[in-house]
Amino acid sequence: MNKPYEQTQEEKELLDVFSQTKRPNSPNPLSSSLTFGKRALLRIKHIPEQLFDVTMFPIIFLLMFTYLFGGAIAGSTSEYLQFLLPGILVMTVSQITMYTGLDLNNDIKKGIFDRFRTLPIWLPSALVGALLVDVLRYSMASSIMIGLGYILGFRAEGGFIGVILAVGIVLWFCFCLSWIWTTLAMILRSEKSLMMVSMMVLFPLTFVSNVFVAPETLPTWLQGFVEINPISLLAAAVRGLMHGSVTAEQLIYVFIASAIILLIFAPLTMYLYRNKK
Template sequence: MKNTNKTNIQSGPDKQLREAIASTDRPAKPNPLSSSLTFASRALLRIKHVPEQLFDVTVFPIIFLLMFTYLFGGAIAGSTSEYLQFLLPGILVMTVSQITMYTGVDLNNDITKGVFDRFRTLPIWLPSALVGALLVDTVRYTMAATIMIVLGLILGFQPEGGLAGVLGALILLLIFSFSLSWVWTTLGLIMRSEKSLMMASMMVIFPLTFVSNVFVDPETLPSWLQGFVEINPISLLVTGVRGSMHGAVTWEQVGWILLASAIITTIFAPLTMFMYRNKK
């Protein structure tokens, strides 16, 4: 009876475990895609367990759109319905641009808690932790944009560009937001705390969004301010998104958005990766 039990143990899970421990073969190194998707699933699980993180892409967009439409619509345009046609693309850009800062905030939290050091010791493609987080952030941007567009349609927004124009505007918005996220990841590696990062990001994003063509036509602004508004990257994006939604976008407008996105990514993505590898 004892011999039978011994034979069953040797041929069961214990034998497989001994063989795995004794083996000198190492598992294959994960490829960049699989490791990036793993970190993306980590970010999704964090949202699952802390759903309050979605307030910035669900509740805030609704508040912004309703508040600015009905609070300022009559004063600025004389009609809330007319102002909605002008405002929604701009408020869409403003909302999504502001939530891009949370990429850097999450990275800064990982550094503060020590998780960052653990990631750097793993045998993986090093940028996968950042790429995975950015992929999930793209999903969050899409959620915020979808909520605002649906609400706008309910309120009476009429995109003359049709479905193709709305999708084109969304693609331009996601491309620019992805590039803007690299700015905050760079700051996330520099700043010592989450609060200092948020303060620095607010000092950058608020002037860019409010001193732009989000709320008013630049022609109504003083001449000395129009020059800044015209070269403001947020204004370039708003012009392209607004034009795409209303079927009046030009290739020149699209080109400026892609150029601005490429410049931001070219500067801050390599800088982020250099600092990520050499962070102490």
């Protein structure tokens, strides 16, 4: 018969060390979210061309629409710029929110997603960390667009405080909007299909709105959609903040629209995140 295995003295000492060592505490939600945010920043560091959408797109859009439509719509590019810049800011930042879902979809395809779900961390931290970095990207796009606008002749009658509040409300709305694309990233199986669906949603919302023209200049049957369009509500509030004419009603509408999106899609994303196979 085989003799029972006997541990050596070295093995016993090593076992005593591991058995007496206290397990590290699990990271708190803030710590784990910031760690995933750092991961997203490192990805940008190694692939800086990811910032093309928040650096070049704002410049291209503002120059193109100002000088293409300014003379025809307002008779003056400088006058049209005062109306256009707040709206084009909303349109540009809203459209780049889709990349949150694209990054998540890539993680799912590569298998990293499954590894994250096995870690002893606050489950939403992988998503929250990525969304926080996206807020920084939105801030960069906003800063570039406003800076270029001032060079071209834009002037905010609401002053510096009005501009800061306008950017803040854009960032809040787009943070909420990003949860739609994270939900779709959990459902759709490819990056191309996610991008196509995102554009099908964003293009009508951003172009059939008050971004380029005042709603009263549109056909009556179209005005109803434009007036309840969340992008129109946001653009109206941003214009009001920048030009010092905002009303409480405009701000309330934006926060209600943002809250509805967040309350529907954030829990839905987390449900799919936990149960995806």
